[in-house]
Amino acid sequence: xxxxxxxxxxxxxxxxxxxxxxxxxxxxxxxxxxxxxxxxxxxxxxxxxxxxxxxxxxxxxxxxxxxxxxxxxxxxxxxxxxxxxxxxxxxxxxxxxxxxxxxxxxxxxxxxxxxxxxxxxxxxxxxxxxxxxxxxxxxxxxxxxxxxxxxxxxxxxxxxxxxxxxxxxxxxxxxxxxxxxxxxxxxxxxxxxxxxxxxxxxxxxxxxxxxxxxxxxxxxxxxxxxxxxxxxxxxxxxxxxxxxxxxxxxxxxxxxxxxxxxxxxxxxxxxxxxxxxxxxxxxxxxxxxxxxxxxxxxxxxxxxxxxxxxxxxxxxxxxxxxxxxxxxxxxxxxxxxxxxxxxxxxxxxxxxxxxxxxxxxxxxxxxxxxxxxxxxxxxxxxxxxxxxxxxxxxxxxxxxxxxxxxxxxxxxxxxxxxxxxxxxxxxxxxxxxxxxxxxxxxxxxxxxxxxxxxxxxxxxxxxxxxxxxxxxxxxxxxxxxxxxxxxxxxxxxxxxxxxxxxxxxxxxxxxxxxxxxxxxxxxxxxxxxxxxxxx
Ligand code: FAD
Ligand code: NAP
Numbered sequence: 001x002x003x004x005x006x007x008x009x010x011x012x013x014x015x016x017x018x019x020x021x022x023x024x025x026x027x028x029x030x031x032x033x034x035x036x037x038x039x040x041x042x043x044x045x046x047x048x049x050x051x052x053x054x055x056x057x058x059x060x061x062x063x064x065x066x067x068x069x070x071x072x073x074x075x076x077x078x079x080x081x082x083x084x085x086x087x088x089x090x091x092x093x094x095x096x097x098x099x100x101x102x103x104x105x106x107x108x109x110x111x112x113x114x115x116x117x118x119x120x121x122x123x124x125x126x127x128x129x130x131x132x133x134x135x136x137x138x139x140x141x142x143x144x145x146x147x148x149x150x151x152x153x154x155x156x157x158x159x160x161x162x163x164x165x166x167x168x169x170x171x172x173x174x175x176x177x178x179x180x181x182x183x184x185x186x187x188x189x190x191x192x193x194x195x196x197x198x199x200x201x202x203x204x205x206x207x208x209x210x211x212x213x214x215x216x217x218x219x220x221x222x223x224x225x226x227x228x229x230x231x232x233x234x235x236x237x238x239x240x241x242x243x244x245x246x247x248x249x250x251x252x253x254x255x256x257x258x259x260x261x262x263x264x265x266x267x268x269x270x271x272x273x274x275x276x277x278x279x280x281x282x283x284x285x286x287x288x289x290x291x292x293x294x295x296x297x298x299x300x301x302x303x304x305x306x307x308x309x310x311x312x313x314x315x316x317x318x319x320x321x322x323x324x325x326x327x328x329x330x331x332x333x334x335x336x337x338x339x340x341x342x343x344x345x346x347x348x349x350x351x352x353x354x355x356x357x358x359x360x361x362x363x364x365x366x367x368x369x370x371x372x373x374x375x376x377x378x379x380x381x382x383x384x385x386x387x388x389x390x391x392x393x394x395x396x397x398x399x400x401x402x403x404x405x406x407x408x409x410x411x412x413x414x415x416x417x418x419x420x421x422x423x424x425x426x427x428x429x430x431x432x433x434x435x436x437x438x439x440x441x442x443x444x445x446x447x448x449x450x451x452x453x454x455x456x457x458x459x460x461x462x463x464x465x466x467x468x469x470x471x472x473x474x475x476x477x478x479x480x481x482x483x484x485x486x487x488x489x490x491x492x493x494x495x496x497x498x499x500x501x502x503x504x505x506x507x508x509x510x511x512x513x514x515x516x517x518x519x520x521x522x523x524x525x526x527x528x529x530x531x532x533x534x535x
Contacts, residue, residue, distance in 0.1 A: 003127045005029045007448070008119055010107050010386065011135035012097075013041015015421040015437045017088065018062060019133055021095045022445045028452075032101035032135075033121065039092045039101070041137050043085040047167070048160035048183065048371070050190035051081035054272055054326045055432045057216065058224035059243050061087065063232050064438055068094065070225055078213045078271075078326075109387030112416055115531075120387075131417045131448055134383060138422055138429050141381035143374050143494055145178070149352035157370040160187060170369055172196040176357055178349070179373030180206050182325035187373055189333040198336075199365050201344045201357065204322075204486055205314040207295045211326040212270030239507040241427070241435030244273055251278040251290045263294040275320050282320055282479045292319040302331040309334075311343045321484035323429070378488045379424045379502040380404035390415035391459075403491075403500030407460030407468050407525050408515060410440065416459040417451075419444045424502045425472050429489070431508045439508075443515050447523065456528045464525030475506035 009019045012034035023030040036044045053060045057074035071094075072087060079087075092098050106122040110132060117132040142161040144150075150157065158168060160183045175195040177184055180202045192198045224231065234243040251259050266277035280287045296313050303309035312331065333339055347359045356367035377384075380400060388396040394414045399405075406412050409426025411419055421440045422428035428436055451458055476482050481489060482501055491497035504511055518525055 003125070004116075005031050005127065005129040006452075007031075007131045007133055008033060008117065008127050008129040009133045009135050010034075010110075010119075011041060011137060011140075012036070012039045012092075012101050012103075013043070013135065013137055013140075014062075014088065014434050015135035015137070015441065016041070016101075017091055017095075017097055018064065018438060018441045019135055019421065019444070020097050020100050022064075022441050023133075023448065024100060026445060026449060028448065030100060031127070031129075032097075033105045033107055033119070033127065034101055034103050035106040037104045038089070039098070040085045040088045042139060043081050043088060045140070045161050045163070046183075047081055047163040047165060048158075048187050048373070050186035050188075050328075051160075051163075051183075052076075052078045052186065052213070053084060054078060054182065054211065055242065055434075056271065058221075059231060059235060059432060060084070060434060062091065062434055062438065063228075063235075066228070069228050073221060074216055076213055076215055078211055107386055109389070111387075111389040111393070112391060112418075114391075117417065131419065131451070133419045133421065133444060134386065134423070135421045136382035136386065138379045138382075138433075139376040141377040141385060142372075143377050143381075144372050145374055146495070147349055147352050149358075152354050153352050153370060154354040155356075155368045155370060157372065159372045159374065160184075161376060168369060170195045173368040174356075174366055175199070175369045175371065176201060176365060176367040177371045177373055178344075179375065180204065181373065181375055182323060183375070184373035185325040185327045185330045187371065188339075189327070189329045191371070192333045192336055192339050195338065195369075198339045199342060199357075199367065200339065201342050201349060201365075202311065203344050203348075204316065205312050206322065206325060207292065207314055207319045208325045208327045208330050209272070209274045209295070210267065210270045211328050212268070213328055235432070235435050236512070237509050239509065240272075241431035241433075241508045242272065242276075244276055246276040247278055249278045250280075251287055252284075259290060260294070263291065267294075267298065271326055272324065275324060282481065285318065285480060288318040288320075288480055295319060299331055302335075304335045308341055311341055317484035317487070318480050321481050322487045323489075375488055375493055377494045377497070378491075379428065380491070380497075381494070383420065383423065388415065388418070390418070401498075403498035404502060405465055405469050405500075407465045408511075408518065409504060410444065410515075411458070411460045411526070413460045413462045413465045416457050418459070419447070424500075425468060425504055427504045427506075427508045427511050430503045430505060436508065439512055439515070443519065446519055450523070451528075454528075455531045457531050458523065458526045458528050460525055461527050468525075471506070472504050473501060475504055476501035479505050481505055 006028040007030040009032045057079045110119040116128045119127040142159040174197050176199045178201045231243045266274045300309045347361045350360045351358045357365045404424035406425040409423040486492045
């Protein structure tokens with residue numbers, strides 16, 4: 001096949017694997033480039049203690065193969081990182097995908113030369129292709145805060161998204177965790193169980209719902225397998241790509257005791273479905289306050305020390321306006337004698353010293369291991385790191401200097417024949433991602449089939465992109481989501497990143513219909529040009 005292809009796919013997680021499978025099946029010469037030495041993406045990199053999904057196993061998986069659905073057995077309600085990685089390795093083997101992927105191959109630049117994409121890798125290889133598909137993930141660019149002194153830390157430090165494969169033995173050691181997002185909230189209880197002492201550095205208190213993880217019984221697993229057609233139908237018609245319907249209950253119309261009982265049932269059932277227990281939780285501030293208040297009351301019931309409970313209680317953003325974590329014994333962990341909580345909003349981290357963390361007040365926290373659960377330069381970050389240059393040398397860093405802009409999250413004006421799976425402006429991180437990924441891959445596959453059949457090049461028009469940016473903004477503004485000022489949805493977690501609400505908040509089903517309408521109308525949002533060949 002050589003290094004000149006129809007399609008190069010960057011990334012070999014959920015998105016890259018399915019793209020390669022789908023396009024190969026359509027007869028495209030396609031090859032994947034992956035920085036890691038194996039498949040799995042998120043599940044290759046995030047090996048921190050406690051890492052698991054919060055979508056449930058029976059739908060945190062591909063839907064494209066009925067056989068795969070029936071063959072694979074999940075062991076738990078929410079499988080851990082190792083099990084999800086095994087699943088993706090199984091997919092790579094079952095569909096014979098590894099022969100179409102170069103591993104340990106990091107793309108450092110990709111430039112359109114007027115005819116083809118020319119892609120250069122860190123190792124000095126060059127690949128060329130007509131169509132470039134990015135499958136680089138939304139949460140694959142680790143965000144390590146720039147805290148003075150980190151280089152001089154005498155202990156070991158790790159970001160959770162780049163966790164060592166051999167693990168980190170924290171037995172009896174003094175461990176610090178910075179960050180209480182979904183990752184920190186998963187890792188903290190597990191680290192606390194073996195650390196000598198665990199210090200949690202919290203900047204923003206978070207709402208968290210119990211996961212209620214448990215083994216999947218044989219009956220449950222068989223039930224899901226028998227029901228897959230119906231499950232997939234609900235997912236396709238849903239707002240978030242999850243197979244459950246948002247309740248129609250108006251919580252404001254309920255007497256206090258009935259409202260409390262309703263939230264109690266949702267709390268006992270656990271998981272992200274809590275968010276769907278009443279209607280309008282992300283649209284009506286009063287409704288949201290009932291859910292937020294309920295969770296606050298649970299924190300105070302769970303945590304023994306009222307002063308610690310107060311610090312753990314969120315007041316600066318409505319529930320679910322930051323991605324809601326789900327947990328196993330998170331708040332309970334603060335009742336352990338070997339765990340302490342430090343409020344770094346009140347007393348910020350000033351410096352990392354050789355021996356630990358020093359706060360602005362001068363207080364010292366001695367540490368042997370420092371864990372950054374500090375998240376990612378989300379959505380746009382991995383794309384900006386690709387060194388993309390489109391027509392006439394336009395750099396993506398330049399095109400996005402005031403914030404990421406795309407058409408449908410699928411392509412960027414000025415970047416011909418580039419397609420971005422779950423790019424900024426798509427529902428992506430607001431959904432169950434395998435569902436969004438498959439929708440994008442199928443849509444891109446249809447478009448590439450059209451372009452091949454008619455020998456066309458494609459790129460979004462600036463007008464379509466501008467209209468889409470307005471719509472993405474309106475969709476976010478119709479919800480409470482922009483109220484979480486420090487959210488990574490807005491880029492607020494990365495210093496200097498332009499504040500643009502990145503994912504599309506209008507709902508998965510509505511979005512899918514708009515993508516289908518675009519295709520049925522002959523792709524009016526894209527400039528389709530007869531193919532230009534280099535002289
Ligand atoms: P990724 O899995 O991120 O894969 C992208 C790949 O691209 C990576 O392997 C990376 O190495 C590669 N890459 C990036 N840049 C380059 C480059 N320059 N050169 C070469 N290769 C490159 N989503 C849910 O829906 N439900 C969940 O429960 C859930 N849990 C999550 C838990 C964690 C800890 C995290 C971090 C995310 C979670 N997500 C969840 C989101 C998750 O990222 C997606 O579900 C999904 O795994 C994304 O797949 P992907 O293939 O799009 O991207
Ligand atoms: P995150 O949600 O961005 O959380 C990062 C945490 O680090 C926040 O508490 C943040 O505080 C804190 N932080 C960042 N920089 C800091 C600094 N300089 N000083 C002190 N604190 C700092 O990242 P994440 O927890 O890795 O989660 C990212 C996303 O990945 C999730 O939202 C979810 O989509 C996905 N994920 C899912 C699961 C799952 O259960 N399936 C697990 C992990 C991740 P502020 O809030 O104040 O910024």
